[in-house]
Amino acid sequence: MTASDPSNATAKPSAPSVAERVRGSYLGLAVGDALGATVEFMTPREIAHDYGVHRNIVGGGWLRLKPGQVTDDTTMALALGSALLADRSIDPLPIAEAFSQWMRAKPVDIGHTVRAGIAHYRRTGHTAMPEEEMSAGNGACMRCLPIAIATFGLDETRVRAASRAQAHITHNNALADAGTEAVILMLHGLWRGETLHQQLAQHVQPLAEKHPAYGFRRRPCLNPTGFMGHSLRVVFEALFDSDNIEQCLIEVVNRGGDADTTGAIAGMLAGAAYGENDIPSRWLDALDPDISQQCISQANRLLGLAPLEVR
Ligand code: MN
Numbered sequence: 650m651t652a653s654d655p656s657n658a659t660a661k662p663s664a665p666s667v668a669e670r671v672r673g674s675y676l677g678l679a680v681g682d683a684l685g686a687t688v689e690f691m692t693p694r695e696i697a698h699d700y701g702v703h704r705n706i707v708g709g710g711w712l713r714l715k716p717g718q719v720t721d722d723t724t725m726a727l728a729l730g731s732a733l734l735a736d737r738s739i740d741p742l743p744i745a746e747a748f749s750q751w752m753r754a755k756p757v758d759i760g761h762t763v764r765a766g767i768a769h770y771r772r773t774g775h776t777a778m779p780e781e782e783m784s785a786g787n788g789a790c791m792r793c794l795p796i797a798i799a800t801f802g803l804d805e806t807r808v809r810a811a812s813r814a815q816a817h818i819t820h821n822n823a824l825a826d827a828g829t830e831a832v833i834l835m836l837h838g839l840w841r842g843e844t845l846h847q848q849l850a851q852h853v854q855p856l857a858e859k860h861p862a863y864g865f866r867r868r869p870c871l872n873p874t875g876f877m878g879h880s881l882r883v884v885f886e887a888l889f890d891s892d893n894i895e896q897c898l899i900e901v902v903n904r905g906g907d908a909d910t911t912g913a914i915a916g917m918l919a920g921a922a923y924g925e926n927d928i929p930s931r932w933l934d935a936l937d938p939d940i941s942q943q944c945i946s947q948a949n950r951l952l953g954l955a956p957l958e959v960r
């Protein structure tokens with residue numbers, strides 16, 4: 650056996666472990682959010698003018714962030730994860746309460762659908778918004794990662810039920826549900842060590858066939874809004890046309906628009922595909938150390954408890 654023999658296992662780096670992939674997703678969410686927030690609501694032209702190619706976590710943007718600071722995408726996920734860890738089950742009531750406390754702490758940004766959903770919970774005690782047919786915002790998908798970890802090992806029906814339980818607190822829309830559930834099922838496949846190509850065939854193509862809004866590559870989505878169809882098209886285009894986390898996230902955030910959220914969703918998926926060791930160290934070094942510590946801790950603890958029961 651020679652060094653170039655593909656059967657020589659010592660010649661190639663070993664595949665990431667499940668824990669490395671799950672931590673890759675949580676850290677990928679945070680670095681994608683921090684990287685994208687700088688260029689949120691900008692057009693690709695404006696980004697090119699100001700940054701050339703935007704590739705470093707430098708803060709700023711319309712929120713005037715400190716370098717390494719994250720936004721609602723990451724902090725809502727951490728609030729959700731804390732509720733799951735404290736309750737040790739998937740129950741919408743403690744999750745809604747955690748979101749309410751998160752809003753009380755005056756987050757750096759908050760979407761209007763999220764604000765309306767939390768206000769509805771405070772007013773009525775109900776943990777599901779009435780069904781909204783017209784808008785399919787990305788606010789439930791951006792924070793879905795703790796549910797994905799907590800449901801790792803459950804059958805698909807229960808995974809979908811758990812996803813809706815958290816999503817409907819603020820976003821009750823069938824198109825958004827289908828997209829978020831596809832992201833969670835893709836995360837599960839990637840954490841198990843399946844390929845990106847398998848996720849494309851098993852989850853993305855069926856999703857796009859059922860819901861044409863997710864039909865990516867017809868023509869590239871160049872400046873995504875907060876609509877789930879835009880967000881996931883950008884994420885899929887970058888994810889399936891790149892070979893590593895850095896390339897994937899740079900492609901996503903340089904399209905601007907809702908760039909912190911497309912960065913966050915792409916970061917979860919690319920982190921799952923390539924593992925935490927593929928995240929550029931300059932990004933991990935730039936990230937708020939308190940946030941990266943919470944991401945690692947929640948990833949480890951939720952994975953240790955998974956799967957949790959759905960109430
Ligand atoms: Mn945000």
Ligand code: MN
Nearest residue numbers: 907908909910
């Ligand atoms: Mn956003």
